[in-house]
Amino acid sequence: MLLDFNCGGxxxxxxxxxxxxxxxEILPIRFGHVDTLVSIGLDIDVFETLHAMGIAPLCYQRHELYPDLARQVLATAHIGYDDPSKPTYENCSYLA
Incomplete structure (x- = not known):
C-alpha cells in the first residue's frame, strides 16, 4: 500500500x-539472539536474569509479527532532544 501526501493524516x-x-522484508525473530549474547559474553547473565524473572521461555518462542504495523511505527518515529545543542542519550526522547 503506497501512501500519498496527507493520506490518512x-x-x-x-x-x-x-x-x-x-x-x-521484516522477518520474525526471537527476543534473545543466543549467538550475539555469547559473542559479547552476556548470555549467562541475561538468561539467568530472565529465568529469575520467570520470563526466560519468551526468548525461545516465536511471536506473531505485524510487518505493516512495524513499518508504520518506524516511518513515524522521531527522536527529539530536550536541549538540541547537546544531543546526548540522557536528554533524548523517542516519539512515535
Missing part, C-alpha cells in the same frame, strides 16, 4: 519513509 516525509520501508 500522514505528512509527506512520513509517507516517503513508509514507502521506502515497503522494500524491506
Amino acid at each position: 500522514w505528512d509527506k516525509e512520513y509517507a516517503k519513509r513508509y514507502n521506502s520501508l515497503l522494500n524491506i
Whole structure:
C-alpha cells in the first residue's frame, strides 16, 4: 500500500519513509539472539536474569509479527532532544 501526501493524516516525509520501508522484508525473530549474547559474553547473565524473572521461555518462542504495523511505527518515529545543542542519550526522547 503506497501512501500519498496527507493520506490518512500522514505528512509527506512520513509517507516517503513508509514507502521506502515497503522494500524491506521484516522477518520474525526471537527476543534473545543466543549467538550475539555469547559473542559479547552476556548470555549467562541475561538468561539467568530472565529465568529469575520467570520470563526466560519468551526468548525461545516465536511471536506473531505485524510487518505493516512495524513499518508504520518506524516511518513515524522521531527522536527529539530536550536541549538540541547537546544531543546526548540522557536528554533524548523517542516519539512515535
